[in-house]
């Protein structure tokens with residue numbers, strides 16, 4: 001869907017982006033990960049031509065973007081920025097309606113779309129006529145997301161979209177973000193410097209340093225097959241949580257004890273071990289029920305989860 | 320009857336027609352020029368916000384333009400744009416430009432970079448970003464600039480009356496030259512109120528939140544247009560010739576009023592300042608002007624005095640007037656000042672004025688040359704036995720006289736001299752004298768009688784045309800009322816006079832004011 005071929009950009013004497021190449025598949029989420037100043041934002045902005053590359057080519061849907069009209073291109077690509085950048089003189093409704101208005105949608109269609117999005121993003125309807133500065137940071141970021149999604153673009157670019165939020169708000173918005181149907185169909189390039197966030201949201205991660213791609217692969221590959229010292233060090237110290245995050249209940253399914261018939265609501269086996277632990281913690285219960293696609297039910301407590309996970313790990317290491 | 324016994328209210332209701340016209344003209348001038356300044360300044364501000372390298376240059380030029388003194392700016396305009404509304408509007412536009420350009424520039428450059436980037440990322444074109452994001456967000460700052468410009472314009476518009484563009488300045492400057500406080504206030508109070516009201520109004524708009532501001536911004540240009548439309552060119556009755564009279568002349572019995580009552584003269588008249596009147600006559604903007612008989616520009620611009628055959632212009636013999644206390648403090652002063660008595664004739668004075676006003680020789684040099692030619696010049700004795708303070712009104716002749724007195728005092732006594740030249744009008748000079756801010760200044764008998772003393776009309780009529788009687792009267796009254804002494808007259812008579820271009824007066828065979836009236840009646 002998106003392809004970068006040896007793309008470079010220099011600012012004065014800094015080589016901000018140096019021969020970066022990658023492909024993003026349709027409906028995939030690629031996360032650009034790296035320390036501040038490594039060229040993530042510059043790479044992202046070249047995809048919607050906010051910045052013009054010095055060298056290299058960029059294709060979206062098989063077409064070179066260099067030949068396209070920049071304004072028209074940007075109308076088709078959703079963009080969420082760290083600083084949110086809502087228009088302070090527009091109401092929330094007007095902020096969300098910017099792109100549809102530019103695309104000259106009929107009024108009724110715009111209104112319907114806005115109301116739908118407000119609901120999906122858990123924005124109360126009474127905020128529609130407020131100005132951005134009357135909203136909380138979390139609400140503003142949701143509006144920023146709604147603004148990017150409103151015209152249903154096939155491609156979504158996000159630059160540290162949760163960076164401006166406090167920890168609690170960030171975690172909850174990340175969860176909602178993952179659950180949004182709307183996003184499942186989209187090709188997403190997201191920038192972050194936060195390893196945990198990358199592992200939580202990425203299908204694949206592109207680890208960058210000093211304008212270059214260090215490693216491109218799934219979270220699992222990054223965790224278990226780092227290509228060099230830099231990649232290893234980047235994840236160091238967070239190993240265990242990251243492993244919990246990339247291991248699904250379905251992976252350790254066979255190591256979990258069976259339960260009797262479900263007397264309570266149960267979780268699907270598709271969540272990660274980390275999420276299951278979060279659930280145990282947040283609900284305060286000492287056990288949780290999970291069900292797989294065959295209707296088989298397993299009971300999970302903290303001990304059983306860790307035990308199952310360890311057995312699975314051993315098998316990975318020696319099997 | 321003395322106009323001072325009138326209350327301000329009586330004056331204003333008596334002159335309500337004029338007051339109304341002047342106020343409308345004032346508002347009109349302010350807003351026409353404001354509209355044009357916005358039309359020029361806003362795009363310039365946007366341009367330099369885009370090309371920041373130009374900002375220093377553009378803001379610098381606008382800044383320099385704003386420091387040009389208003390009268391000078393109006394003067395520069397006349398050769399290019401003539402007199403009347405056009406040059407006044409252009410001058411006002413120039414003053415309003417800086418705040419508008421500067422605030423547009425800072426308003427736009429001050430917008431959060433991320434907001435501009437977001438606009439671009441949404442796919443807005445450059446012009447959409449400008450109109451949907453940058454201008455609306457910069458609007459409160461731009462409005463603050465417009466507010467400043469408006470208040471400046473209300474103030475500067477008072478000077479429009481100098482070049483016949485009307486406005487409340489007609490009352491203000493007429494009042495200053497006529498020593499008529501009511502007239503000054505009748506112009507100054509509405510002008511001040513206008514400034515306060517407009518300032519308040521714009522501050523309310525400026526402080527609106529964005530939602531309401533958006534609506535207000537649509538209304539504003541319409542409002543400015545309507546207010547600009549208030550400007551109706553001052554037009555009395557049409558006539559084949561056009562007269563330009565100073566505000567002072569307009570309000571005087573021995574001026575326009577006398578021309579109407581004694582001669583029955585009906586001529587299309589516009590009010591204009593002395594500073595530009597002669598040039599306007601020369602460049603055929605005006606045909607008849609109210610000048611002074613010894614004015615150097617008479618010679619410079621080839622003008623000719625029409626004979627006052629019914630004698631309505633009283634004599635204006637010049638003489639130094641001195642506070643009695645100063646004469647006591649400086650015992651040698653009176654004799655020294657009187658050295659100049661009867662030394663300068665009408666034509667000599669016209670010539671001296673011509674040298675300063677037209678040949679641009681310094682008053683100092685002209686004064687020195689004359690004293691040398693009269694054998695009166697002595698080198699300064701650099702005395703230090705007290706300082707005599709000499710004042711003068713704000714025109715060439717007075718500067719020359721002040722210089723002569725200064726040289727005479729320095730050369731003949733051990734006193735030092737400080738000069739305070741260019742004191743606005745009669746009232747300002749005279750107040751400075753009575754308030755002990757100066758010790759003497761050259762005054763004219765006619766002015767002393769009709770402007771400063773303002774006696775009963777009967778008394779004035781009885782003596783106004785007799786040179787000696789007038790002198791005796793002002794001599795006695797000034798002593799009694801103000802403790803001020805009229806010294807001996809210098810010799811020349813600088814009276815009011817009507818004048819025309821020499822060529823035109825010959826062509827139309829107009830030699831006297833009566834001729835002028837006859838010509839106007841026939842054409």
Ligand SMILES: Nc1ncnc2c1ncn2[C@@H]1O[C@H](COP(=O)(O)OP(=O)(O)O)[C@@H](O)[C@H]1O
Pocket residue numbers: 011012014015016034035036037038039040041042043
């Ligand atoms: N507009 C610019 N002008 C000059 N240097 C820039 C500009 N934008 C980015 N840079 C530099 O390019 C490098 C990469 O920046 P950026 O892409 O913003 O990094 P990241 O998003 O990974 O933090 C940094 O060294 C930054 O200072």
Ligand SMILES: [Mg+2]
Pocket residue numbers: 037040041042
């Ligand atoms: Mg960045």
